[in-house]
Amino acid sequence: MATVKLLGDEDLSAEAKAVFDDIRATRDSDFVNNFWRALAHDPALLKRTWESIKQVMAPGALDPLTKEMIYIAISASNGCSYCVHSHTASARAKGMSEAMFMELMGVVGMANETNAIVNALGVPVDEAFEAGK
Structure with missing residues (x-):
């Protein structure tokens, strides 16, 4: 409401x-x-x-469909049902298939799981991953 x-x-x-x-x-x-x-x-x-x-x-360095899919991923992680629905509709209009949507949700779920584990364990960032290395 x-x-x-x-x-x-x-x-x-x-x-x-x-x-x-x-x-x-x-x-x-x-x-x-x-x-x-x-x-x-x-x-x-x-x-x-x-x-x-x-x-x-x-449109820019990222195409509009990719941007919509990123928006869906962030919205799903933030628990914004409205944004998930509106940007899923937009992404579908731009060519996102059901297979792409399901794969995206798999990535979102995996990222949320591994982010929680890394944060809980306090895993330090590898030196090789730092900018300029």
Whole structure:
């Protein structure tokens, strides 16, 4: 259950409406998801977050599908069901197969397991793994 009202288009300030218009234009879709509708209560936060997401998730050295899969992995590790669902949908739209998703979840599970073991044991970083070595 949301802790804030999810704002409909009719409830938006002019500043929030401008961001929603950009979301729609950038994504070539009329759909604006609940994350943005919750953030619309604070137009400055909405705009800053949207601008950052656009920059970070844009094609670069990593392709958009890889970025979506990284987002899923971090979201799964952080326990953000909403982000897992939204970025899984986006990754599937960009070509992620069920086999890729299941393999990704295997990597996430293994990384979380071995991270916990290494932290619990206090294993020091090997000198060979340090930058410049």
